[in-house]
Amino acid sequence: MIGLLLAIAALVAAVAYLLSKVEALAGEVAKLLARFGPFKSWGQRRQTRWRLERRAQKLLRSLREEAPIATDKLAIEWVDPKASREALLEQGKVIVRLRSEDRAEQNLVHATMLFVSTSLLFRAKRYLDPEQRDSFDLFVTARMLGQTRDNDGVLDAFLSEYMYPRTAEEGSRVDEYVRAFEALAEAGLFYGVLLREVDYLGEKVWGKKFIAELPPEIDELLDMLGSLAARVPGEKINSNVLREYCRMGVVLVGMQDKMQQGIDTWIEYIQSALVRREVDSIYLLGMWRDRAKLRQIAAAFADGYELTNASRISQTLSDGKRDSFIAVMRRHDPVVFQPRLPSRRRPFTKDPATIRTGTSPATGLLGTVRRFGGLGFGFLEVDSEPEEAFFHLNDCINPPEFVARGDRVECDVRTEGPEEKLKAYNVHFLHLVETQQPRQELAARAAEEREEAGVAVRDPEPDTATEAESNGGNGQSHEPPEGRVSAEVAQFGTKGYGFLRIAEVPISVFFHLNDCLEPPLFIKRGETVTCEVYVNAPGQLRARKVEFALGDESDSAPPPHD
């Protein structure tokens, strides 16, 4: 039996050896054919690609041992030289020239640069600013080329001829970033944490290539990791980044006296400092010998976080070089960002754990509408909360046609965003309550209606009776006053239109936001305006060129969530 197993093992080894030799043999055949006329072109192409891919593959494999990269293959694809100009333009390809064997090093550098920039780090850096992108590209390319073992000067050539001119540019931050990356790489934090985190952010944030808020968050992450890398044992530093997109924490699991007491200290810390704050990533960093305890800590949060990676990293810290262990935990349901859908189809999301509600789930907090604008959002004064809560019509269970200051509502509230602004959900206008059904049932019914209709908000039809009456639909015709007249807002609704009360006209006059000159964000009942009145095609009075008197500046504050 043992003999049979040994024979199989020997056979497998022999096949593997032969396969590697076959690959090498194919390269040699290509090299040979490259000398002969009919096969010359094919042979040269084959040889160049084979040699380049093989070298790049070795570099990527070495890099992959320490870096969380998604591939170990750099593939070369020859463009069709006979393809039409239009086809090449349409494909938008960047075509790099690869030369024959005498310029193999140059081929390697050019192909590696393009590969790192357009493929390997594409996801990780697509939302960063150009200097951050360049810095990541240059640093990772240098690290990759630095894996060459044959001392052929490829790395030196890259550093001096390709990288240095970019880092030496006046006013550029590339040099600063690259130096910061080097310090992190020494401490095992560049690939271990930074690149993992930016790659993860690239996974969370998609559909757009650049987000202005993200580069400062990456800078903050970089600063935090820099402090961590330069930290002396025992020094306490903040190792969390709690921003809108980047929400992560690094936990150093060390201090033997605490470790001997057990892992509860770390679990309590993670629970209170990170889990409670809804971080999406937790990096546990400790000594290699403590890896079992790190795994135990990660297992304690298995309900909410998945252990996605656990590996050895090499660190050079202020107290010397050592092997460390890193465990990467990702939240099961991270907040991801995608381009905003049309608002009426926006899914209603909420996290029950963070919602503050009334005395029971069926009853909400009581509040009063303080402001409401024509754009579908406003602010509530919630009885138990010290600050006003933002609300949007999409978050209303029974959105009325007209929202007025002073309307009483029932709602749930929660804080959102980095500034922890208060936001109201399940807003229920009490003056529209027709039944005594529990609010949760009404909410469920409203959600079903929304789902059936394929929209997030019931689209309230205009109150035709009110409109007809207001516009003289009783058959009486009214002459419009001449010139500009002074008026007062009688009503303003949720669909961008309302009615004006004008002294010269016995009925209310319809107006729309589109008829307004520089309308304010919030249009309040009783607000004074001037306008022109005319008779439209159906014979109804309508206001145009509605101009609002300058109001309170606070009313023009942008919404915190849009």
Add this chain to the structure above:
Amino acid sequence: MFQRMRGARVRDRRAEEPVDAVHDVDLGKLLDSLGLSEALEQGSVRCEFCDHVVTSDTVGALYPRGEAVRVVCDRPHCMARLVTDLNQRDGGGGSGESGR
């Protein structure tokens, strides 16, 4: 603007995209297809970054920009600038001002 959603994930396989290349032996045909051969011979093609005259021997890379094919010479500085240019183009207007 972005909306926050929980649970959805995205996977992209961009990391496996190949590097598009042309070998020396095919460069002449490709330049013919792109209508650049004659201009290169006449010395009227200049590098996108260093503005030096590019010949068929010094072509480093080709890339489309709008309706034109741009030519980059094979100097290291210019090839590095190509990557920077791609980063700025993909950046969609990143100002480079991140407050650092």
